[in-house]
Amino acid sequence: MSAHLRSEIVDAIRSRNAVFIIGAGVSIMASGNNPTASWSGLISHGVNRCYDLNSTIDRKWVRDSVKALKDSSSMVRVAQDVEEHLKKVPGDQYRKWLAQSAGNLPMVNPGILEVLTSSKVPLLTTNYDDLLDRYSGRQATAWDRLPEIQAEMRDPGRHIVHLHGHWQRPETVIFGYKSYSEILGEQAFQAIIRAIASFKSIVFIGFGLGLTDTNFTSLTTWLTSVLRTTSVAPVMLVREKDYKDLFARCLPLGISVISYGKEYEDLEVYLDEIVKEARGPIVGGTGTVFGWDFVGPTLKRLHRRISRTFAPDLVVSTTGPGNFTPSHYLDNFSEDVPLLPAVRLPRRAVRSRQNISFQKIADANGWIQCESDEWDIYIPNLIQHFPADTRILLFNDEVTGENSQAVVADALRSLRYEVKRAALVVSASLAGEVDFYEKIVTGDFVFPW
Incomplete structure (x- = not known):
């Protein structure tokens, strides 16, 4: 653990200059390891829903699709197939599936949500679910509502910013490769993300070995152009056993890495200690x-x-x-x-x-x-x-x-x-x-x- 990088996070929270970007790991912890809290688990659930709704689909496609989820580079292709299949089925099945999967996560272990909320910093997430929204009482906003994102950066506490969309607004959900291509072409949104990276201290929480997931690599695509010229390098919090591997992967991206502890559960304690130190204990x-x-x-x-x-x-x-x-x-x-x-x-x-x-x-x-x-x-x-x-x-x-x-x-x-x-x-x-x-x-x- 780097004491220097840790102190930089504390100072950033204290000076209202920090931004937390939250990945699937947080939802996995908070939901008690619910399968659909992870991106691969959500896509696998979608593959099975496609076959349930349309049994004429070749079973080989189901098997090959689930197998392909072991390769992160193939996930977005399978996600695109799921999105297209569900949107073809009558009855608004794509929206219903999002509601019954990402929109139906149980709040089993809310401790990590309580710590994030208590930080009083802007909370951005690549997750589609509403666990943070429900616990914090903040309103969900998505990437297409730029004024709300700007307002949250200036005065945190009203919104959870869903960078890749929210299940209640399926039109905002960035899932298949087509929607990823569209958001990468959104110049105004890219400008805001780059501005955040230029002036704010970004802390990635809950990504870990999901570094190669499309939900993370799309972020680094937006950020790469500014990370090497800013003195405020993003920091990723990772498990001790993943530190060496992720340090090597993150270094070329301009992202620093800190180990928070040996177990996933240590993340909550580590964050809580940082927030208490930054905010004052009283x-x-x-x-x-x-x-x-x-x-x-x-x-x-x-x-x-x-x-x-x-x-x-x-x-x-x-x-x-x-x-x-x-x-x-x-x-x-x-x-x-x-x-x-x-x-x-x-x-x-x-x-x-x-x-x-x-x-x-x-x-x-x-x-x-x-x-x-x-x-x-x-x-x-x-x-x-x-x-x-x-x-x-x-x-x-x-x-x-x-x-x-x-x-x-x-x-x-x-x-x-x-x-x-x-x-x-x-x-x-x-x-x-x-x-x-x-x-x-x-x-x-x-x-x-």
Whole structure:
């Protein structure tokens, strides 16, 4: 990973000079590897739809077409065949097929969409689907609406720019070689793309080994004339194992390459870290509501961030009744990591009868008692029977105002355990104490539980 190129991306986002161009990899991740999220998968789906609608088609054409998709240079030819076949069938079948394939992708893993949206930079995509539109709440616009593209470059946040069309407007979908030839001849659109490349920092996200796909090579056809004369070279984010190959392929195109991590899932974490650094970590404010759409993808990203450096043997939570966040967090583990909930009772000048009774039973059975600013916390004595150096992840919904998690962490460390602290959200004043977190908040906020 190039620290210098990474810092250039951070600076570009911070100065409102970055543009993200998003490829099929993002839709593949967000849709849970839905086959039609990839260009080859979409074309293969189209080949099968052609035969379903017209069984007089030679089966050899179906077999040869699917086989040809292994060669990226043949994809656009097969796509042209699919487009022509479907447009010949009565009943507006080309539009219906787009709606039932590219227009019907499920939103399974929206975390990457949340990160892209939070960047607040112009989002351009070669994808036909509407995953980004739906998640971000932005309107879809296509290559033929130049005023909307220009407006998005000036003041980002209203549109997702679909460079190769959108499924809801089949006339804009750049699919077969004829439509690619047409858009390559659109002088006004080419001028805008070249202007973007000349003055903006372009970051390619979700292309990877799809570099040779027509959806990518058409972009480089537009950009080649300016890439070698601009000081703002585009950057592509790729997997570590693909870095060497893609560096060699991208260098002649004038595109720099950065590795974001070993696995595809690392892209979301890498981007999130860049965006947080560029935008400043503080989010939230009076009345901020973190809904269910926030919790799922955020916990997945937090798990990915933790698993990079720490593999807990045990998760301990002092969150209180329900322990929803740490329990839900464990769904992201492939291993069976146990969760040990502590008992938390409010500290009052005059303790309640139930509190006094529980304290007596806990003391009699050797439970560990911790006193924080606001709570009496009791940890089951089972914790004392784990071997020294046990890796414990102390996990809470939030660490925002008092010292419960810090007090418990000190108690566990006194037992010679390796303890790391985690939370979904933290306050700015405590962020330096917590090892892993997702959001820094100011002001009031609520969770959906």
